[in-house]
Amino acid sequence: MLPRRSRLTGASSSDRGLPNATVARLPLYLRALTQLRSQGSQTCSSDQLAESTGVSSANVRKDLSHLGSHGTRGVGYDVDHLRAEIAQAIGQTQDWNVVLVGAGNLGTALAAYPGFTSRGSRIVAVVDADPARVGEQVGDLSIESIDQLETIITERSVSIAIVATPGQAAQDVADQLVGAGVTSILNLAPVALRVPEGVDVRQVDVAAELQILAYHEQRKGHPREEAEVSR
Amino acid sequence: MLPRRSRLTGASSSDRGLPNATVARLPLYLRALTQLRSQGSQTCSSDQLAESTGVSSANVRKDLSHLGSHGTRGVGYDVDHLRAEIAQAIGQTQDWNVVLVGAGNLGTALAAYPGFTSRGSRIVAVVDADPARVGEQVGDLSIESIDQLETIITERSVSIAIVATPGQAAQDVADQLVGAGVTSILNLAPVALRVPEGVDVRQVDVAAELQILAYHEQRKGHPREEAEVSR
Structure with missing residues (x-):
């Protein structure tokens, strides 16, 4: 043995x-x-x-x-x-500090989600590009300016970032994050991010998931078409 | 050719x-x-x-x-x-009607997301189990009672459901959905759903995605351990 x-x-x-x-x-x-x-x-x-x-x-x-x-x-x-x-x-013997970029609907929903901490991640900062949002409370955190991103990442030992910005801002944000030393990104924006080797990106695209289900629905609803396949 | x-x-x-x-x-x-x-x-x-x-x-x-x-x-x-x-x-030549179950932070964020329609899905109803929430406005929709689920599904030709409830409620909701004829479910609750054959489930678990990134971070941060692997 x-x-x-x-x-x-x-x-x-x-x-x-x-x-x-x-x-x-x-x-x-x-x-x-x-x-x-x-x-x-x-x-x-x-x-x-x-x-x-x-x-x-x-x-x-x-x-x-x-x-x-x-x-x-x-x-x-x-x-x-x-x-x-x-x-x-999976490295869950320590808590990983996460910065959340983009305090829109989805971002604020995630910032308020209680399930991360019990599963090894802790959102330590929420930043947004809109100066009018800075200072606003989201869960236990108050929104900080995206200009502080680099400082936040360094001082709070952030290793993972969540990008919850609109699609057109996501690549710029990713570049900033990578520039500041972040090597893991969870991307919720509906665009593919280009990152250098050594940086891990996971993407969650709810609309794409719905499209995949729609594909299956379409097939279920069209038995005639399915029959033609096997001819 | x-x-x-x-x-x-x-x-x-x-x-x-x-x-x-x-x-x-x-x-x-x-x-x-x-x-x-x-x-x-x-x-x-x-x-x-x-x-x-x-x-x-x-x-x-x-x-x-x-x-x-x-x-x-x-x-x-x-x-x-x-x-x-x-x-x-992928069946995007028609719009697919979607019911969203669970008007918590994540659910309401999704209900307000403008990107679904352009990608073939349309949330036609938001339901919640909490009677106090019924009637509350979420985007263009007002929250309806989960007791109406079956009627909503039938009358609005719903084929896809999003489950955004807490984990402990998700299986019951899935059973109700399947009972009412839904055959595609996007599950955002952090539990695996049991469904009969013929029902498609896609799951999005943001905390799990973060854990996967944490695994990669851990490996990046521990060069000594990595070195031991190759002995």
Whole structure:
């Protein structure tokens, strides 16, 4: 038998770390485990994790084996142990300071969202380009000027930024953020950002998600067209 | 030479339609093409589309060939033609009626977002479980009671729902939606929804996106640990 391995020495981790698909699913497992724990569960099966995340059981087992967690046959995974392991793997043993750029509807909604802190991120500043908004209260923070961006990033050890500006402003903001040393951006503006290598960007585009659903709806509503495909 | 093929008869489309990865990228191309058109471009290359969407050029060409669009060597793609083709493929030749459930911060921010209509979706109702919120104005709509959900869905031909409720309410809401005939759900609540086969769910979890970025940040910030991996 192989000894239990940590993420950092595990044979299944490449030099570049966990597979991206695994990284993208770890937060879902963590969310599910936290929920299971709050319901009093001390162990869970890969099937339970699959059910509560929407990931296939096979992928759950594969992902967790990347962390060195293989579970115990007939018992499953220890919920607390697995939570701690995933939290460590995704860097949730510390809080990450986040700056939010753009205090529009979406930005202010996110700034007020209570769920970030419990999941390892903390919005430490909200900035906006509109001088009239500066000083306005958003949750526990008051809006600061975008002119302060560089100072805020340096002095508050910000490593992650959320861009919630209108589309046409997003690239300029991203350039400023990168210039000030930010290397991770969550982009909520409906444009693709160009960033230098070494900067990670994740994009959330709600309108695009709706378009993807519309594609599926269209297919459901047009059985005749579907029939033609198989001719 | 093969004749130009439409999506519905193309050899590269399986019986089940376009590959999911292609479907997920089509809205990005459409967004980019709309932007190029507004800047006066009449043709564009796959490299330009790649640059403005963040998708690789090879994937751009592969995706568009699924639609039957191969471009012209040295000229590229006709912007208007390609826009129309993608719009048709993803069902954007009609507006899809959307019901938004949950008039919290995020829900009201989305209800007020002007970008949906231009991209094929229209929020036709905002409902909330809190009787005190009913009648309150959100953008052009006034909040309706969740008790009206079924009537709203039927009478306003709603096919897509956005769930922006707290996590603990989301599954009940999803069950109600599916019971009333909704077959596409965009889930913004931080839980995985269980739905019957034939119902499509897309999930947006901003906190999970931040956790994924935190994973990358952690790796960037710990060169010593990274060095250990390669031992």
